[in-house]
Amino acid sequence: MGGEDKIAMVGTPCQIIAATLMEKYSSQLKRNFPIDIKIGLFCMENFSYEYLKKLLHSYGIKFRDVVSCRIEGSNAYFHLINKDVVSIPLSTLRKSMRKSCKICMDFTSELADISVGSVGSPKGWSTVIIRSEKGLKLVEKAKKAKYIETKMLDADRLNLIEKLAKIKKNKNLEEIKNRERVARPVMYWRIMPEEIFLNEVENYQFKDLKGDVIDVGACVLCGACFFSCPEDIIKIEDRKPEINGKCPPGCNACYIACPRSYVPDCIVNHEDAYSALGNYIEIISARSPFFKGQDGGVVTALLACALSEKIVNKVLIVDKDPEKPWKPLPILTDKIDDVVKASGTKYSVCPIFKALKE
Numbered sequence: 259m260g261g262e263d264k265i266a267m268v269g270t271p272c273q274i275i276a277a278t279l280m281e282k283y284s285s286q287l288k289r290n291f292p293i294d295i296k297i298g299l300f301c302m303e304n305f306s307y308e309y310l311k312k313l314l315h316s317y318g319i320k321f322r323d324v325v326s327c328r329i330e331g332s333n334a335y336f337h338l339i340n341k342d343v344v345s346i347p348l349s350t351l352r353k354s355m356r357k358s359c360k361i362c363m364d365f366t367s368e369l370a371d372i373s374v375g376s377v378g379s380p381k382g383w384s385t386v387i388i389r390s391e392k393g394l395k396l397v398e399k400a401k402k403a404k405y406i407e408t409k410m411l412d413a414d415r416l417n418l419i420e421k422l423a424k425i426k427k428n429k430n431l432e433e434i435k436n437r438e439r440v441a442r443p444v445m446y447w448r449i450m451p452e453e454i455f456l457n458e459v460e461n462y463q464f465k466d467l468k469g470d471v472i473d474v475g476a477c478v479l480c481g482a483c484f485f486s487c488p489e490d491i492i493k494i495e496d497r498k499p500e501i502n503g504k505c506p507p508g509c510n511a512c513y514i515a516c517p518r519s520y521v522p523d524c525i526v527n528h529e530d531a532y533s534a535l536g537n538y539i540e541i542i543s544a545r546s547p548f549f550k551g552q553d554g555g556v557v558t559a560l561l562a563c564a565l566s567e568k569i570v571n572k573v574l575i576v577d578k579d580p581e582k583p584w585k586p587l588p589i590l591t592d593k594i595d596d597v598v599k600a601s602g603t604k605y606s607v608c609p610i611f612k613a614l615k616e
């Protein structure tokens with residue numbers, strides 16, 4: 259990553275919260291944070307790669323034979339190389355859901371510049387929530403340059419998105435209350451004004467992150483701690499982040515950057531939790547006339563447009579690991595071909611910010 263980089267990223271709501279924290283507190287982190295545009299995905303839940311692999315195995319499916327996976331209604335549909343489609347009830351799939359997703363209060367990436375999801379739009383289209391002027395400019399540019407075509411979203415479909423967001427928030431708020439009751443703190447959901455936040459976290463280090471987040475099943479495996487660590491002593495592979503070294507006095511970077519440790523209320527606004535979708539300028543449906551994607555190929559088209567129009571010079575995306583089929587692999591690239599190759603949803607978590615450092 260060079261000092262002059264301007265990067266567009268795509269990520270799940272928890273990853274977008276981490277990006278927002280690292281952007282706002284870059285002076286405390288003593289590190290330039292180069293993400294200029296945040297494209298967030300809708301996300302009801304995510305799954306553990308190893309559990310998902312075992313579950314598919316019990317249905318006689320090998321990950322390497324899966325061409326795509328779509329979640330529609332109450333089932334997940336795995337499309338296989340031999341053209342078979344195997345359906346698994348979402349209730350079964352949810353047994354491999356990550357614990358951290360059960361306390362997640364964001365369905366539509368409320369802190370992104372643009373949020374994109376499938377629910378609310380017809381097949382082959384994506385739902386697009388434009389939230390910032392920067393996001394609006396990119397969507398307008400992509401439309402003008404014919405990377406995407408758009409249409410209005412009708413009221414029934416908007417109601418459906420709001421309903422799903424509220425279902426997630428209400429259910430997960432109950433889980434947060436339950437965990438707090440049995441002394442498993444949910445730090446990021448404790449109201450914390452900014453002044454108190456900066457004071458509170460002043461002396462917190464990796465051991466506190468471990469106790470407050472990692473050991474209580476709240477880590478979303480985003481890699482923000484790895485990226486922020488000035489000593490490069492955090493290891494993050496398939497599971498939990500671990501430390502290999504000693505933290506110097508005065509460093510609290512990993513604790514500040516983590517989206518599941520304390521988060522000040524100027525970033526995660528608790529009142530917004532009850533407005534299903536957060537703040538936005540406009541909601542539309544869109545699709546790309548030429549890029550194939552999970553839904554309308556809109557994320558791929560927006561990122562390709564941002565690169566070719568030189569709005570950014572690199573993009574942070576999630577591809578598939580060539581060694582392990584369907585295992586998400588974060589990459590930082592300036593090539594549109596890589597963006598096209600990375601289209602489609604991989605239903606497992608991935609330490610996306612790792613790729614910013616490597």
Ligand SMILES: Cc1cc2nc3c(=O)[nH]c(=O)nc-3n(C[C@H](O)[C@H](O)[C@H](O)COP(=O)(O)OP(=O)(O)OC[C@H]3O[C@@H](n4cnc5c(N)ncnc54)[C@H](O)[C@@H]3O)c2cc1C
Nearest residue numbers: 301302375376377551552553554555556557558576602604
């Ligand atoms: C874990 C997960 C859960 C989701 N749950 C919902 C849901 O409940 N309801 C809903 O409406 N939509 C959900 N989505 C979003 C949906 O699957 C599509 O990603 C979205 O509609 C965009 O489609 P597209 O065709 O425009 O994107 P595409 O053009 O196909 O681009 C998709 C982009 O997503 C990125 N990506 C893929 N996998 C991951 C990952 N694991 N983590 C971070 N980034 C990734 C890739 O970098 C790629 O650039 C979910 C996405 C993910 C990753």
Ligand code: SF4
Nearest residue numbers: 271272301304359362
């Ligand atoms: S915590 Fe889970 S449900 Fe929430 S955004 Fe992250 S992956 Fe999605």
Ligand code: SF4
Nearest residue numbers: 463464487505509512
């Ligand atoms: S040095 Fe220690 S406290 Fe500082 S970021 Fe790294 S792990 Fe965290």
Ligand code: SF4
Nearest residue numbers: 477478480481483516
């Ligand atoms: S502990 Fe690290 S990987 Fe886990 S949520 Fe916090 S910043 Fe992300």
